[in-house]
Amino acid sequence: PQSLKERLAELIPKEKENVKAIRTEYGAKALGQVTVDQLYGGMRGLPALIWDGSVLDANEGIRFRGKTIPECQDLLPKADGGAEPLPEALFWLLVTGEVPTAEQTKAISAEWAARAELPKFVEELIDRCPPTLHPMSQFSVAVTALNHDSAFAKAYQNGIPKAEYWGPIYEDCMDLIAKLPAIAGRIYRNVYGDGKLPAIDATKDYAWNLSHLLGFSDKEAFVELMRLYIVIHSDHEGGNVSAHTGKLVGSALSDPFLSYAAALDGLAGPLHGLANQEVLLWVMKMRSKVGENPSDQDIKDYIWSTLKSGQVVPGYGHAVLRKTDPRYMAQRAFALKHLPEDPLFKLVGQIYNIAPGILLEAGKAKNPWPNVDAHSGILLTYYGLDQMQFYTVLFGVSRAFGVAAQLIWDRALGAPLERPKSYSSEAIKKMFVGK
Numbered sequence: 001p002q003s004l005k006e007r008l009a010e011l012i013p014k015e016k017e018n019v020k021a022i023r024t025e026y027g028a029k030a031l032g033q034v035t036v037d038q039l040y041g042g043m044r045g046l047p048a049l050i051w052d053g054s055v056l057d058a059n060e061g062i063r064f065r066g067k068t069i070p071e072c073q074d075l076l077p078k079a080d081g082g083a084e085p086l087p088e089a090l091f092w093l094l095v096t097g098e099v100p101t102a103e104q105t106k107a108i109s110a111e112w113a114a115r116a117e118l119p120k121f122v123e124e125l126i127d128r129c130p131p132t133l134h135p136m137s138q139f140s141v142a143v144t145a146l147n148h149d150s151a152f153a154k155a156y157q158n159g160i161p162k163a164e165y166w167g168p169i170y171e172d173c174m175d176l177i178a179k180l181p182a183i184a185g186r187i188y189r190n191v192y193g194d195g196k197l198p199a200i201d202a203t204k205d206y207a208w209n210l211s212h213l214l215g216f217s218d219k220e221a222f223v224e225l226m227r228l229y230i231v232i233h234s235d236h237e238g239g240n241v242s243a244h245t246g247k248l249v250g251s252a253l254s255d256p257f258l259s260y261a262a263a264l265d266g267l268a269g270p271l272h273g274l275a276n277q278e279v280l281l282w283v284m285k286m287r288s289k290v291g292e293n294p295s296d297q298d299i300k301d302y303i304w305s306t307l308k309s310g311q312v313v314p315g316y317g318h319a320v321l322r323k324t325d326p327r328y329m330a331q332r333a334f335a336l337k338h339l340p341e342d343p344l345f346k347l348v349g350q351i352y353n354i355a356p357g358i359l360l361e362a363g364k365a366k367n368p369w370p371n372v373d374a375h376s377g378i379l380l381t382y383y384g385l386d387q388m389q390f391y392t393v394l395f396g397v398s399r400a401f402g403v404a405a406q407l408i409w410d411r412a413l414g415a416p417l418e419r420p421k422s423y424s425s426e427a428i429k430k431m432f433v434g435k
């Protein structure tokens with residue numbers, strides 16, 4: 001069958017033409033006004049980026065190349081006997097906009113397994129991290145170090161012309177994704193186990209191997225969870241902190257390892273990916289305060305005490321979404337199928353019935369509904385992965401899919417260095433005084 005790289009090589013000239021035509025016809029059109037508030041307000045709603053891989057609608061949530069999560073679950077190839085879509089197929093979809101065949105999906109599994117091994121010095125680097133260093137910091141260190149073998153960095157030094165950048169970028173992106181399970185598994189086993197890792201099985205899919213390296217591949221439902229987990233966490237249009245960081249750093253022609261390490265450092269923040277750790281910590285603290293079977297009033301009181309002490313309710317709210325995140329609903333559906341009686345699942349469901357009303361009453365959050373992070377931790381805990389400091393690493397393995405797809409296209413289309421304009425407050429005053 002045709003490989004992903006061969007298909008890309010066909011698509012790139014067509015997309016270059018498409019972009020050229022758009023810019024010729026609409027290049028001078030305005031998308032709207034920029035207000036001073038947007039400069040001070042985290043650039044909310046500012047049209048600033050192009051990314052075809054996924055687009056977020058405030059009321060509907062994410063679509064990957066136009067497909068909703070249920071559509072991806074329906075259309076993308078699955079593992080033999082599995083019900084969840086394979087991340088390999090989602091990557092193909094993100095890169096090409098097309099659904100791959102089962103054979104093409106299998107070829108990606110095999111290719112990633114073949115590229116999975118880490119350089120010895122990267123293994124040693126991870127092994128030398130103290131177990132007290134947060135797993136996300138270890139993750140970022142290891143991904144940065146992979147830049148040692150970057151095909152793009154080497155090609156650039158050798159004078160590769162711009163039109164050919166995407167080739168070695170593609171190779172680096174495939175290596176990056178392929179090596180993440182080995183990094184994640186090594187960190188997990190060093191921090192929480194005896195540091196011994198099994199070998200990758202080249203006949204199995206990516207999520208199976210990730211589960212295997214973590215020590216959970218004997219639980220088929222956990223492997224299925226990992227397949228769904230990677231797919232739903234892979235991409236969330238271009239403007240979120242991790243995706244945008246990856247793109248920004250890549251625009252300096254830093255290679256995909258450097259770009260993705262920077263993205264991981266953004267994902268490690270509590271308002272972004274670290275929220276999945278924070279949610280479980282918060283739920284556990286709530287449980288130790290109010291007991292196993294809290295009343296709705298107990299939960300209300302606990303949420304109010306969180307807000308009154310000036311903290312956010314983790315897992316709730318969103319910069320763009322204004323409804324319940326479909327990624328939350330996909331995980332809820334998984335829980336209803338696999339662990340309907342789990343007490344923590346029931347507690348998260350009970351919080352879902354109560355928290356939005358309180359956030360609305362408190363009147364600050366523009367979106368009172370749960371995001372992806374409100375649900376993931378209790379699913380992992382159910383299968384025994386209860387080391388919550390590790391949770392964002394799994395988000396980081398997943399987000400690489402979207403960032404890598406974007407890096408390939410940015411270099412294929414010759415996206416320039418990002419360099420927006422900044423203003424001083426003094427300049428703003430001068431600009432508008434008396435107007």
Ligand code: NMX
Pocket residue numbers: 270271272273275307311312313314315316317318319320364365366367371372373
């Ligand atoms: N709990 C308490 N207050 C909140 C919450 C929340 N869950 N969400 C928003 N607010 C507050 C927010 O802190 C801000 O307060 P102030 O005016 O005092 O600065 C006010 O409501 C307005 O914020 P918004 O415009 O609604 O939200 P913004 O776009 O600035 O931020 C988040 C979005 C996601 C950072 C925010 O909702 C939040 O902090 N949520 C909790 C953390 C979380 O779950 N993050 C994960 C997001 C998903 N991900 O994986 O990245």
Ligand code: MLT
Pocket residue numbers: 235236239240241242272318319320371372
């Ligand atoms: C994400 O998945 O990146 C988060 O939901 C945050 C965002 O989209 O801003």
